[in-house]
Amino acid sequence: MHELSITQGILDIALGNAGTRKIKQVNLVIGQFSSIVDDSVQFYWDILSKDTAAEGSILHFERIPGEMTCRSCGHVFRPNGETFECPACSSSSVGISKGNEFQVESIDVE
Amino acid sequence: MNTRIPIIEKILSANDRIAARNREVLDHAGVYAINIMASPGAGKTSFILKTLDALNGRLKLGVVEGDLASSIDAEKAMAAGLPAVQINTGGDCHLDAVMLADALPSLPLQDLDLVVVENVGNLICPASFLLGTHLNVLIASIPEGDDKPYKYPGMYMGMQALIINKIDLLPYVPFNMEYFKQGVEVLNPGVTPFPVSCKTGEGMDVWADWLVGKVNTQKNNGT
Ligand SMILES: [Zn+2]
Numbered sequence: 001m002h003e004l005s006i007t008q009g010i011l012d013i014a015l016g017n018a019g020t021r022k023i024k025q026v027n028l029v030i031g032q033f034s035s036i037v038d039d040s041v042q043f044y045w046d047i048l049s050k051d052t053a054a055e056g057s058i059l060h061f062e063r064i065p066g067e068m069t070c071r072s073c074g075h076v077f078r079p080n081g082e083t084f085e086c087p088a089c090s091s092s093s094v095g096i097s098k099g100n101e102f103q104v105e106s107i108d109v110e
Numbered sequence: 111m112n113t114r115i116p117i118i119e120k121i122l123s124a125n126d127r128i129a130a131r132n133r134e135v136l137d138h139a140g141v142y143a144i145n146i147m148a149s150p151g152a153g154k155t156s157f158i159l160k161t162l163d164a165l166n167g168r169l170k171l172g173v174v175e176g177d178l179a180s181s182i183d184a185e186k187a188m189a190a191g192l193p194a195v196q197i198n199t200g201g202d203c204h205l206d207a208v209m210l211a212d213a214l215p216s217l218p219l220q221d222l223d224l225v226v227v228e229n230v231g232n233l234i235c236p237a238s239f240l241l242g243t244h245l246n247v248l249i250a251s252i253p254e255g256d257d258k259p260y261k262y263p264g265m266y267m268g269m270q271a272l273i274i275n276k277i278d279l280l281p282y283v284p285f286n287m288e289y290f291k292q293g294v295e296v297l298n299p300g301v302t303p304f305p306v307s308c309k310t311g312e313g314m315d316v317w318a319d320w321l322v323g324k325v326n327t328q329k330n331n332g333t
Binding site: 002005006009010012013014017018021024025027028033034035066068079081082083084085092094095096099100102103104105106107108109110 | 292
């Protein structure tokens with residue numbers, strides 16, 4: 001259910017930046033560790049954007065996969081949900097290097 | 111012809127701004143606030159009540175209870191003698207900064223040292239919604255399994271103190287503490303874990319002492 005408040009946040013940002021222009025598309029960048037369901041956001045979007053400058057616009061999701069970087073050997077890998085160990089050298093000294101993104105990157109206006 | 115306007119703004123930036131205002135309200139009143147997050151059944155309410163016992167009158171507490179749709183928990187807190195306010199989220203799976211902003215005026219902040227916010231039981235998103243509290247506390251419990259950090263990295267990244275509850279069950283439930291802690295350390299290096307049992311009371315003193323230290327440090331810095 002957190003998609004509703006998130007969608008409202010996206011709409012506020014988009015409208016705040018569109019001025020008087022009509023919004024055609026909103027471009028989002030969402031990392032794997034930011035859990036939202038695209039379809040659910042689009043569903044709320046269609047309802048919330050009605051009668052605004054964003055009515056009828058499209059949400060575009062750029063998904064960034066989760067990525068970790070090994071501090072011991074520099075290897076970059078995707079966590080598999082069961083372990084964070086580096087698959088190259090088995091070190092557990094690793095850090096998250098991608099996947100936390102959660103932002104409106106741009107809007108396309110008429 | 112369409113024009114692209116670059117924005118690059120965090121989706122939750124409006125929430126974060128209100129969270130910052132909540133923090134100002136709390137700091138102004140000299141109150142430390144903690145946000146307690148956990149999955150359903152991890153033992154949040156009993157942990158809060160046990161924390162109250164372990165604090166043994168050293169701090170004056172208020173409670174904010176987040177719940178999907180009931181007020182049983184706030185009644186429990188009030189029965190324990192605490193000023194409490196209930197937030198019914200009406201189906202939302204988390205508290206957000208606006209909800210806390212609405213709740214804070216119902217507490218006698220000037221008379222309190224510590225506000226304990228009990229978030230909605232959910233491991234997916236509460237850590238993404240900053241409330242303005244000083245400390246995010248995550249309660250993990252032994253029966254939930256040792257793989258939770260790997261399954262819900264967002265929650266484990268978004269906390270500053272980790273309670274490992276129900277350690278009295280360790281002899282009976284398969285739980286690899288080393289594996290669990292490895293995941294935690296990757297997501298949140300240096301975080302303080304507190305193994306406790308709300309049932310036996312084990313570990314509660316260590317947690318309570320640490321919390322009192324946090325509150326006092328904050329108070330001294332604030333004045
Ligand atoms: Zn490596």
